[in-house]
Amino acid sequence: MEMMCSFETEFVAIERIDxxxxxxxxxxxxxxxxxxxxxxxxxxxxxxxxxxxxxxxSLATYGYQVILPDALHHGERNPIQYDDPKMMEVYFWKVVLQNVEESRTLIQEIVENHDGDPWRIGVMGSSMGGFSASGVFVHNSQLKCLINFNGSCAWAKAEEIFRQIGKIPPADPSHLEMLAQYDPLQQKEALRGRPILMLHGDGDSSVPIDCQRVFYQEASPLYKDAPEKLRLQEIPRLDHYITTGMLEEAILWLKKYL
Known part of the structure; x- marks a missing residue:
């Protein structure tokens, strides 16, 4: 395991690791x-x-260790031409699923070699990273909480919406079957009572908020004993962005549940 490129600011220490x-x-x-x-x-x-x-x-200044991984075909991992619509069609779900597949090993290494408290690990993501974080959360039961910025916890519903608005062409049935095996909404029993915060602009034109509304409605019965642990916060008139207020809400959620 290789480590390199560490430096400090007034408040945090930052290290590039592998x-x-x-x-x-x-x-x-x-x-x-x-x-x-x-x-x-x-x-x-x-x-x-x-x-x-x-x-x-920003998160680390509140006392957390933060791990920021490069996803497949991003950063140092063989980046692609993201502006080409065909690239999203071909690679979006491959990248998300790879993040989920890698997560168990990533979490194990964080605990064993990077001083992560095994009982206090949470997952967070933005947009595609919100899809990834949701899948990672549902497939790793030891994770304490999830925060999803402008992503989706209902993958099949999001896929349907993407096709309706013309982001991607009609799906192959085998693709939908594969997606259903990983869709957090299809595995929602694994989420029962575990804290989930979804922060989403109601004017989001990239990942329409309806997919999160569907998840919230279908998952709510699992939280009847602690409804405060499942929250969908809709930000009026906001497109596909993270505001300072959204980040502040995320920190408050971490303080409460992590």
Missing amino acids: IEGIPCLKIRPKGSRGQLPTVIFYHGWSSNKEYQKFRGV
């Missing part, structure tokens, strides 16, 4: 020692770990 072939940034409060509650933050389509560094630093 976890089982996944390039990551590890950000910790400056001077911290030993295990810390840890947030894994997944970036969106065409982004990378470096572009999310400021958000990682």
Whole structure:
């Protein structure tokens, strides 16, 4: 396991690390020692770990260790031409599913070699990273909480909406069958009572909010004993962005549930 390129600011220490072939940034409060509650933050389509560094630093100043991995075909992992619509059609779900497949090893290494508190690990993501974070959360029962910015916890519904608005062409049936095997909404029993915060602009033109509304409606019965642990916060008139207020709400959620 290779480590390199570490430096400090006034508040945090930032280190470029490699976890089982996944390039990551590890950000910790400056001077911290030993295990810390840890947030894994997944970036969106065409982004990378470096572009999310400021958000990682913001979280770390509140006492969290933050791990920012590069997704497949992003950052240091063989990037592609993101502006080509065919690239999203071919690679979007491959990237999301790869993040899910890699997550168990990533979490294990964070605990064993990077002082992640095994009982206090949360996952967060933006846009495509929100899709990824949702899949990672449902397939790793030890994770404490999920925060999804402008992504979706209902993959098949999102796929349907993407096709309706012309982002991608009609699907092959085998593709939909494969997607259903990983769709968090299809595995929702694994989410029962586990804290989930969804923050989404109601004017989002890239990932329409309807897919999160569907998830919220269908998952709500699983939270009848603790409805406060499932929250969909809709931001009026906001397109596909993360506001300062959304990041603040995410930090409050971490303080409560991580």
